[in-house]
Amino acid sequence: MAILDWFKNLFFGASEPFSDAGTFFVWEPCSKSHSEVVPGYAKYLLDLGYKVSVIVNPEKLKEGVFCRFSDPNLILNSISRSKARKFFLKKGLANAKGILVTTVGKLSNGRDYNGAYEFFAKKLPGQKTLFVEHEIKPAVDGGTWDENIITLRKPDYKGAKSVVVNPHYFGNVRITNKSEDIVKFIVVGALQDKRRDCSIILSAFEKLIDRGITNVKLIAVGKGAVNLPEKIKPYVELKGSLPFKDMYDEVEKADFFLTSYEPDFAPHLRYITTGTSGAFQLVYGFLKPVVIQEKFAPINGFNGKNSVIYSDSSSYSEALERCVKMSAGEYGKMQANLKALADEIYAQSLLALKELIEK
Structure with missing residues (x-):
């Protein structure tokens, strides 16, 4: 079913992202950068036993950000950022287990995490809202840093703490030896x-x-x-x-x-x-x-x-x-x-x- 949904979304578009009970959304709201982290975060959630419904800029999917990675429980939604925002504003997380937003700065300007949490308007008990921050300085300096936010590496700034989850999985990678000539x-x-x-x-x-x-x-x-x-x-x-x-x-x-x-x-x-x-x-x-x-x-x-x-x-x-x-x-x-x-x-x-x- 997941593969059929993937082809349908890729070639015909989708009005909203796929989800059901046991699904975790992974959303990259940035259309220009950071998409390379999405496969790694999706892999962690798959390993934890969830279905994963990825929402990423359609152009990034066309560029092949997931070209080396497929899984029966992985759904790739070819949905624009604006459509995704409308979905979450209207339905919150629907019936999904939760969401991992891989660039929360696009929702909070690196500061207003309360507003970012409220954006998803939780409707079901037990739903989780998880954020990844790529630059902690504005929030730490402004006193709004949340230690439950994910960073890719342990920070070393004013004693700030975070949850470190480093995404470095890209799919099927061939490990090569050192070249003998050039x-x-x-x-x-x-x-x-x-x-x-x-x-x-x-x-x-x-x-x-x-x-x-x-x-x-x-x-x-x-x-x-x-x-x-x-x-x-x-x-x-x-x-x-x-x-x-x-x-x-x-x-x-x-x-x-x-x-x-x-x-x-x-x-x-x-x-x-x-x-x-x-x-x-x-x-x-x-x-x-x-x-x-x-x-x-x-x-x-x-x-x-x-x-x-x-x-x-x-x-x-x-x-x-x-x-x-x-x-x-x-x-x-x-x-x-x-x-x-x-x-x-x-x-x-x-x-x-x-x-x-x-x-």
């Missing part, structure tokens, strides 16, 4: 001339080529434009913004995942204090060792055994060289350690979500 690095996100992290990565690649290390390829996925130095143009592929299906494919084929956070650059500090990065979900889910600055590693679970750590931007190129020269055996051990981390995060997250629902 070592592939991937960066996912805007790679633009005006961004500091762009210059760090490109400068490191330029130094790598200057040292005669040319069996490399940099894959850049994300919107924006960048002027590449002539000497590294043969070693860089600018893919631009890709649909989820193609982005998943590129991550799967890569060997290492690049980040370039700087501890002395204020906008980057949110990745260790009040928020997190979608890059880490891809690292955990696809088991791609990440190249990361040492200050940003520990709170996200990374260390020298599961990742490649560097001290500052001047040593970034040396970190890339370590990746290139890493043996297949060393790479395999690093992936195994990364899998252990991802499995631990998954188990802890599943338990935390179960306890929150039963609370």
Whole structure:
């Protein structure tokens, strides 16, 4: 029945999302970002024994955010945000067990959680309303933070507590070994001339080529434009913004995942204090060792055994060289350690979500 509903909704549209007793809604009200977390949250709820009725922007479904993931108890509703809002305003949660909203900031501006709870106008006893917040600073600073709200990672800001449930499941993922010929690095996100992290990565690649290390390829996925130095143009592929299906494919084929956070650059500090990065979900889910600055590693679970750590931007190129020269055996051990981390995060997250629902 679920598969038939999925095809009906996908090709003919739906007037309202599917639900029945035992169903949990998972709604991503943001039409531009954060959709990559939805499969992971749906997976947790399926593992807890619920049917899951997903409401996500129709374009994100077309882009393949669930292209690697199917389940008889998973219903994907191709319904716009406006139609979903009208449904919830009129019927609350209908007869569903509850709802998990994966970006509550779209309902609360990061502050008014009481208003967000009231939006769903509970009608049945035992229904649960769960929210995910991607940036806790406005609520913590404003005194409206709710410790029952879910975050993707443990926050480190003014003693704030949350329920940590990290979504890093994307479906059927092929775990690949290190390439034997061309070592592939991937960066996912805007790679633009005006961004500091762009210059760090490109400068490191330029130094790598200057040292005669040319069996490399940099894959850049994300919107924006960048002027590449002539000497590294043969070693860089600018893919631009890709649909989820193609982005998943590129991550799967890569060997290492690049980040370039700087501890002395204020906008980057949110990745260790009040928020997190979608890059880490891809690292955990696809088991791609990440190249990361040492200050940003520990709170996200990374260390020298599961990742490649560097001290500052001047040593970034040396970190890339370590990746290139890493043996297949060393790479395999690093992936195994990364899998252990991802499995631990998954188990802890599943338990935390179960306890929150039963609370």
